[in-house]
Amino acid sequence: MKQPNAVILDRDGVINDNRAIVHVNRPDEFVLFEDVPRAIKRLNESGMLVFVATNQGGVGLGYMTSEQLSDIHVEMVRQLNEQGARVDAIAVCTHAPGEGCDCRKPKPGMLQTLQSEFGFCFATSFMVGDRETDVDAGRAVGMRTVRIGRSKTKADFCTPDLTSAADWIIHAASL
Ligand SMILES: [Mg+2]
Ligand SMILES: [Zn+2]
Numbered sequence: 001m002k003q004p005n006a007v008i009l010d011r012d013g014v015i016n017d018n019r020a021i022v023h024v025n026r027p028d029e030f031v032l033f034e035d036v037p038r039a040i041k042r043l044n045e046s047g048m049l050v051f052v053a054t055n056q057g058g059v060g061l062g063y064m065t066s067e068q069l070s071d072i073h074v075e076m077v078r079q080l081n082e083q084g085a086r087v088d089a090i091a092v093c094t095h096a097p098g099e100g101c102d103c104r105k106p107k108p109g110m111l112q113t114l115q116s117e118f119g120f121c122f123a124t125s126f127m128v129g130d131r132e133t134d135v136d137a138g139r140a141v142g143m144r145t146v147r148i149g150r151s152k153t154k155a156d157f158c159t160p161d162l163t164s165a166a167d168w169i170i171h172a173a174s175l
Helices: 036-045 066-082 109-118 132-140 162-174
Strands: 006-009 049-055 089-093 126-129 144-148 157-159
Touching: 006 109, 036 049, 036 066, 036 162, 049 109, 066 089, 089 109, 109 132, 126 132, 126 162, 132 144, 144 162, 157 162
Parallel strands: 006 049, 006 126, 049 089, 126 144, 144 157
Antiparallel strands: none
């Protein structure tokens, strides 16, 4: 059987708009980008697995608890599901920056955990992020990479939002 393709999304700056509140520590601070549910729904419908992999060093630094972080993710999933979009799993790194864990991006630990659990093929899957650390994590395991925002990047594709990222991914996955 053909292995499924996967799309791993960074959270802040990809799924939710954190330009006003950089560090989202509460569910009411979580602002979904308007186009994201539809973009994720299209990835779902194309048969790809959709994951979130997010660095949340604020937990390790003591700015929020793991419980608050999971409340934020319950709210994220609620808003996505409400609009017909599905996330297959959420991977989080709650270690503080500088703690030397294997999961904080640019390390690929979260991607490897998802891969071993769901068995998709890295080479035919995609990592999407708004920072070069996301791109570096994807490249470290041989994924194709999309950078949201900045054009100065090692990513395979650079684009302003998840809608156009999804267009590119669905096309690239079909080749
Ligand atoms: Mg980000
Ligand atoms: Zn970690």
